[in-house]
Amino acid sequence: MSSDVRFTDFKSDKQPTWCPGCGDFGTMNGMMKALAETGNDPDNTFVVAGIGCSGKIGTYMHSYALHGVHGRALPVGQGVKMSRPDIEVMVAGGDGDGYSIGAGHFVHAVRRNVDMTYCVMDNRIYGLTKGQASPTSRSDFETSTTPEGPKQPPVNPLALALASGASFIAQSFASDALRHQEIVQEAIEHDGFGFVNVFSPCVTFNDVDTYDYFRDNLVDLEEEGHDPNDYEAAKEVILDSEKEYQGVMYQDENSVPYNEQHGVTEDMSEIPDGAPEDAMDLVREFY
Amino acid sequence: MAEDLNWAVGGEAGDGIDSTGKIFAQALSRAGRHVFTSKDFASRIRGGYTAYKIRTAVDDVQSVVDRLDILVALTQRTIDENLDELHEGSAIIYDGERSWEAEIPDEITAVDVPLKSLAEEAGGAIMRNVVALGAACEIADFDVEYLDESLEKRFGGKGSKIVENNKEAARLGQEYVQENYDLDHLGYSLETTDNDYVLLNGNEAIGMGAIAAGCRFYAGYPITPATSIMEYLTGRIEEYGGHVVQAEDELSAINMALGGARAGARAMTATSGAGIDLMTETFGLIATSETPLVITDVQRSGPSTGMPTKQEQGDLNMALYAGHGEVPRFVVAPTTITECFWKTIEAFNLAEKYNTPVFLISDLAMSVTEQTFPPEAFDMDAVEIDRGKLVDDDTVGEWLDSQGRFRAHAATEDGVSPRAIPGTTDGAHMSTGLEHDELGRRTEETDVRVQQVDKRNRKVETAKEEEGWEYREFGNPDSDNLVLSWGSNEGALVEALDYLEEDDIDLRVISVPYIFPRPDLTDEIESAEDVIVVECNATGQFADLIEHDALTRVKRINKYTGVRFKADELAEQITEKLSAEVPA
Numbered sequence: 001m002s003s004d005v006r007f008t009d010f011k012s013d014k015q016p017t018w019c020p021g022c023g024d025f026g027t028m029n030g031m032m033k034a035l036a037e038t039g040n041d042p043d044n045t046f047v048v049a050g051i052g053c054s055g056k057i058g059t060y061m062h063s064y065a066l067h068g069v070h071g072r073a074l075p076v077g078q079g080v081k082m083s084r085p086d087i088e089v090m091v092a093g094g095d096g097d098g099y100s101i102g103a104g105h106f107v108h109a110v111r112r113n114v115d116m117t118y119c120v121m122d123n124r125i126y127g128l129t130k131g132q133a134s135p136t137s138r139s140d141f142e143t144s145t146t147p148e149g150p151k152q153p154p155v156n157p158l159a160l161a162l163a164s165g166a167s168f169i170a171q172s173f174a175s176d177a178l179r180h181q182e183i184v185q186e187a188i189e190h191d192g193f194g195f196v197n198v199f200s201p202c203v204t205f206n207d208v209d210t211y212d213y214f215r216d217n218l219v220d221l222e223e224e225g226h227d228p229n230d231y232e233a234a235k236e237v238i239l240d241s242e243k244e245y246q247g248v249m250y251q252d253e254n255s256v257p258y259n260e261q262h263g264v265t266e267d268m269s270e271i272p273d274g275a276p277e278d279a280m281d282l283v284r285e286f287y
Numbered sequence: 288m289a290e291d292l293n294w295a296v297g298g299e300a301g302d303g304i305d306s307t308g309k310i311f312a313q314a315l316s317r318a319g320r321h322v323f324t325s326k327d328f329a330s331r332i333r334g335g336y337t338a339y340k341i342r343t344a345v346d347d348v349q350s351v352v353d354r355l356d357i358l359v360a361l362t363q364r365t366i367d368e369n370l371d372e373l374h375e376g377s378a379i380i381y382d383g384e385r386s387w388e389a390e391i392p393d394e395i396t397a398v399d400v401p402l403k404s405l406a407e408e409a410g411g412a413i414m415r416n417v418v419a420l421g422a423a424c425e426i427a428d429f430d431v432e433y434l435d436e437s438l439e440k441r442f443g444g445k446g447s448k449i450v451e452n453n454k455e456a457a458r459l460g461q462e463y464v465q466e467n468y469d470l471d472h473l474g475y476s477l478e479t480t481d482n483d484y485v486l487l488n489g490n491e492a493i494g495m496g497a498i499a500a501g502c503r504f505y506a507g508y509p510i511t512p513a514t515s516i517m518e519y520l521t522g523r524i525e526e527y528g529g530h531v532v533q534a535e536d537e538l539s540a541i542n543m544a545l546g547g548a549r550a551g552a553r554a555m556t557a558t559s560g561a562g563i564d565l566m567t568e569t570f571g572l573i574a575t576s577e578t579p580l581v582i583t584d585v586q587r588s589g590p591s592t593g594m595p596t597k598q599e600q601g602d603l604n605m606a607l608y609a610g611h612g613e614v615p616r617f618v619v620a621p622t623t624i625t626e627c628f629w630k631t632i633e634a635f636n637l638a639e640k641y642n643t644p645v646f647l648i649s650d651l652a653m654s655v656t657e658q659t660f661p662p663e664a665f666d667m668d669a670v671e672i673d674r675g676k677l678v679d680d681d682t683v684g685e686w687l688d689s690q691g692r693f694r695a696h697a698a699t700e701d702g703v704s705p706r707a708i709p710g711t712t713d714g715a716h717m718s719t720g721l722e723h724d725e726l727g728r729r730t731e732e733t734d735v736r737v738q739q740v741d742k743r744n745r746k747v748e749t750a751k752e753e754e755g756w757e758y759r760e761f762g763n764p765d766s767d768n769l770v771l772s773w774g775s776n777e778g779a780l781v782e783a784l785d786y787l788e789e790d791d792i793d794l795r796v797i798s799v800p801y802i803f804p805r806p807d808l809t810d811e812i813e814s815a816e817d818v819i820v821v822e823c824n825a826t827g828q829f830a831d832l833i834e835h836d837a838l839t840r841v842k843r844i845n846k847y848t849g850v851r852f853k854a855d856e857l858a859e860q861i862t863e864k865l866s867a868e869v870p871a
Contacts, residue, residue, distance in 0.1 A: 012717075013690075014728055042715040046550065058717045059729060064709040066549055067719035068542065069572050075506075075539040079546020079554070080709070082530055083504040087550060087709045108535040266528035269551025269708050271501030275670035276527055282495050283665045286485035287317075 007036040010045070012062040018053060019127075023200030023211075026174035027121050028057055030198075031090065034184035035063075040088045047090050048077040050102065052128045053202075054094035054121040071101030074109040074118065078258075081114050083268040085259045088188070089116035096126050099135040099155045106157075110164040110193055115257035117187045117194040120157065121174075123202035124209045131205035141208060157197050158238040158249060167192040167255035169238065170248040173214050174200040179246060186248055192255035199244075214244065221247030229253050290344060292427060292477060293354050295369065296419070297338035298361030300329060306441070307359070307416040308339025309657070311423065312486055314437035315343045316659045318430065319480030323348040323778070324657040325851065327368075330511070330596045336364050345478050349623075349658070349778030350854040356475065357426055359419045363387055376473050380422050382415070398422065398468060405459040410452035417453050421460025426470050429477040431461050485662050489627040489653035489775075492665075493583060494519030496631030497555055499670045502581070503529035504547035504554040506540045508562060511595045512651045513585040516557045537565035541582070545573055548580045549718065551677075551708030553635050557583035559651075560602045561592065567609045570644065574614035574743070576718035577696065577704060579638035579645075579675070581631070586650040586774075588849050597849030598652040600774050600823040606646040607803055613740075615747045617645040618802040622759060622777040624653060625664045626800060632670055637754070640675040641746045642706055648802070650823065652851035653775035676705045680712045687713060694725045698738050702745025747804060756806045761796040768794045768865060769815035771841075773802065773829050775851065776821050782854035783861060792862060805832070812837040819844055819864050823851065840869050 010032040018024045035045060045063040049055045051070035058065035064087075068076050077091040098106055098120045109118070125143070126132040133143045133150040136157070140149035161169045168190040172180040180198065187194025199214050226247060227233055234250035237243075259265060296307045305326070312322045323342045329335035340355075342348050355372040358365065359380045366379060366389065373379075373395050381389045383399035391397040400422045402415035409418070417438070424431045438453045464470070487495075494516050497505070505524060507517045521531045529552075534540035540556045547554035558566065563584050573580050586602045588594035606618045617637050621630040627649060634645040678686060686694050686705045695716040697704045704725075707714025721729045722736050730736065759777065762770075762784050772780055777798040784794060795815065799805060812818050812833070818841040820830035825847040833841055842864045846852055 012728075043712050044710055045715075046709050047717075048546070058719070062715055063717075064549075064707075064715050065717035066546070066576065067717060067721065068545075069569055069720060072538060072542040072569065075534065075542035076546035076549075078532075079504065079506060079543035079548075080550040081546075082532060082543070083547040083552035083554070084550040084709060104535055105539055108539070262530065263525070264530045266503075267551075268503035268529060268547070268553075269710075271503065271553060271672065273672055275499040275667040279499050279667040279670070280662075282498060282523070283485055283662050283667070286487040286491070287483070287662075 005036050005041040007033040009042055010035055010061050010063060012060055014059050016060045017056065019204050021203040022053070023123060023174035023202070024053055024057070024121050026177055026180065027119065027198045027200045028060060030172070030174070030177060030180040030184050031092070031119055032061060033181045034188055035088070035090065037181070037185055038188045044086070045088045045090065046077070046080045047092065048073045048080070049092045050097040052094040052097050054092055054097060057092045071097050072105065073097065074102060074105045077116050078109060078112065078114045081116050082259065082264055085265055086267055091116060091118045093118070093120050095120060095122045095124060095134045095136045099157055103135070107160065107164045110161050110166045110195065112258045113167050113192040113255060115192055115259060117184065117196070119184060119196045119198055121200035122157070122197050123200050123206055125202050125206040127202045127205055138208065156238070161195050162235065162238050162250065166195055166250065167252040168194045168248070169234070169250040170196045171246050172196055172198050173218055173246050174198055175211050175214070176246065179220065183246070183248060190251060190255065192252070192257045217244045219243050219245050221245050221249065291342055291348060292344070292356050292475060293340065293342050293352065294357045294423065294427070295338055295340040295355055296359040296361070296416070297336065297365030297368065300335050300337045302361050303416050304337045304339050307420065308341060310434070310437045310441055311420055312341050312657055313440060314433040315341065316484045316486040317436045318433040318477070319482040319484065320345060320477065321348045321484070322486060322657065322659045323350065325351045325652070326655045328596050336362070336368055338365065338368070343477070345480060350782040351851070352853055352855050357423055359423060360389065363389060366391060378426050378470065378473060380419050380426070396470065396473060398426065398464060398470070400460060400463050405463060406456050409456035409459055414453055414456040417456040418460035421457035422464045424457070425461045425464040426473065427475045427477050430479065431457055433479070483662060484659035486657050486659050487624065488655055488657045489621070489624045489649055490515040490585065491519050492624050492627035493557070493631045493647070493649065494523070495665065496628040498524055498527055499667055500553060500632040500635040501672055502553045502555050502635060503527065504544065504552040505529070505531045505556070506534050506543035506547065506554070507556050507558065508534050508537045508540045510559045510562050512587055512654045513557045513559045513562070513583065515654065516583065516585070537562040538568060541566040541569045544580055545569060545578055548578045553639070555581040555583065557585065559585050559587045560589045560605065563602065563605055563609065570610040571612055571614050572720040573644045574610070574616060575720045577642040577743070578718070579642050581634045581638055581645050581647055583647040583649065585654045586648060594849045598650060598823055598851045599847060599849065600650050601828070602648060603802060603828040606648050615643050615743050616803065617641070617643065617750070618648060619645060620648045620774050620800055620802050621653070622774060622798045622800050624656065624658050625660055627653065628665055630800060636671070636673045637750070639677070640673055641703055641750055642675065643746065648774070650775050676703055678705045678707050678711060678714065683707055683711055683714050688726070692726050695727050696723060696725050696739060696742070698725060698742045701749040702742050703749065751804045756801045756804050758806045759798040759800065761798070763793040764795055766793045766795040767816040768792070769811060769818045770794050770796045770821060770861065771799065771808070771818065771833060772796070772821040773799045774822070776823065779852040779854045779857050780821060783858040786855055786858035787861065790862065792865065794861065807836070808833065809837045812839060817865055818842065819861060821852065821857065823847065840871070842867060842869060
């Protein structure tokens, strides 16, 4: 079936209500193309999203999907994959969703290494609540709730992932369509938790981290000859606060995904009509 | 009333009190005797008073009473804590060689056994509790061979040497008492039978029920007293193709369980009140996205951190009303340990038949109490599984709209929509906590909003008609005195009937396992002269519901000391209430 799946099959008939020019359009298109390109179809794909502009993605895509509560998309995605190893799981979130309210879940999802893909649409601002500072906002970024800037340094999600033992860390740019799609594809194909931080500019509220800014400043790691299997090199680019990078920063060649580690290989949706045949053994244990 | 024996072992946490009690309880169970246990423990790992109590009889026992016959005291505090339950015929086993000098009331028989020395003689001081068990067998005139069986079960995995040493320790304890004391005047003699019993607690019954019901995915976060459900499932659920995951917090746990349920697995999470607080955020999402999920709340004393190791039934209102907005849910409350098993199975069926969350509420007393049952009480052949309107590739077509889109939230007459799980061809759809149309797409249209709210509430109405919301009844059905209860108080109430009979007082006892929907008790209440509601909380949350339903005032018996009701104590309180005025 998947051979004739086109990326438009992953599109719903609902028109996005994102602002014209929003980076989320490109982020989503790349995700859909990557899913189709890796042989998935809407019936075997589960997309989870939280709250915020990013959270709307499940509405605009066509697949099995859940639009959950703020910051908790990762636990839902892990629950799906742990109980259904046969299903492709993709989680989408924003920088607030993922690195603020959901930061705790992020750390643990990374260390569990469940075989799924996590794309964070990072616009470095809270868009849907109309322009407050986000965890990735620059320390001098002036907003309605931080008139002099947040002052504290932004979260470095890539470093947080690395420190948590991530097996795949990448960054892409929504507007560089082909590279973004390629990077998401690599994340899907990775055996384990594929994390992609996607620069997805907010054209309405963020006049600093703009398309032009990223176009002018983004360094492509592939062109630089970066070896993602080299942990030390990965550490260097991830901790480099001077430059913005796109590409796969780190990939653990020996990654063993959660389900494999725990021997969780069965489709848990299939259960007998009554109690399992040997269930009386459970009772006899209490003799 | 059952010819019973009340036994206890007490000391500091870390003294092996729990395993000592469990070994003796198992020995009694192996001897074909009924056993009912209770635990008194503090919220700490080491130190602090802790006790394991056993009531045993040849007849069924369902409660603890205010009497202690044989006490194994490893500390003075154990004696002090239980003074009011000791009587002239009681015996206290203690170790006079230890540094503390036991202060034992004159009228109580003090049995000084050098527990440590004898244990060392048998192979190690660690076995001093087993020496005490041997001594207890001698006092109770109970065949020590049953203790051997229990020791084999407990230590069999550690090798025959350990088992033999423990048996020897028990023998030394028994012989010491035999040689140094004449205790025949106490008159204890434990009869044995050929009956086969299993011995388990409420949390084990819930875990076993979950596996039997096809639960394959469990996500939870450790919290007293719910953790042992997770511990039971770990290592067992895998045998049936399932998985247990310890999440980073309760928020994650319930969301993981939600993911598992949407993926098609029968999924569950369990916690105690404080954890439900955190899970409440996701509760509305589960109901609105119409996800079948079982959420177990093993209640403990609240509010806040309250008394984490003590009994209470204070979360009933939370189960009924948790979450913002109005969402349909079921609230099921097992009343006995066997019911913990059966109601868990029913909770999974209800969740999937009506695509909605089911609160399974138990309490600390039931979760830690071990009780004997004939194994047939958990007859696996009687387990029925109903997966509701789960569609597959062949049946999904009935639920597609004209453009081939799956109507996951179809506004059916019975309020129940079809459910397609990932992998079902053409079943792809989104679910959300946002108000949505039949396809799951966000909407703010007034008529669609009303359609979906009505649809979700309609399934409760359907369930009210389709399901049997029965109650359990005991005592005299024609009595003018009606006592109502929910949760683990049932056993104590049933035994209180015997005490009251001695004073020529009869009762009709109704124990209600369903809180929402719940059986209509209006007729029963109207035909009674006195109505008393018994529950382990201060304000009478269940009594409030009864008053609301029947439009009448009821009398209340509330206990919120942190300790469960005892049969004799309850009989006394009921007698008092019967002669009291109905509150204005």
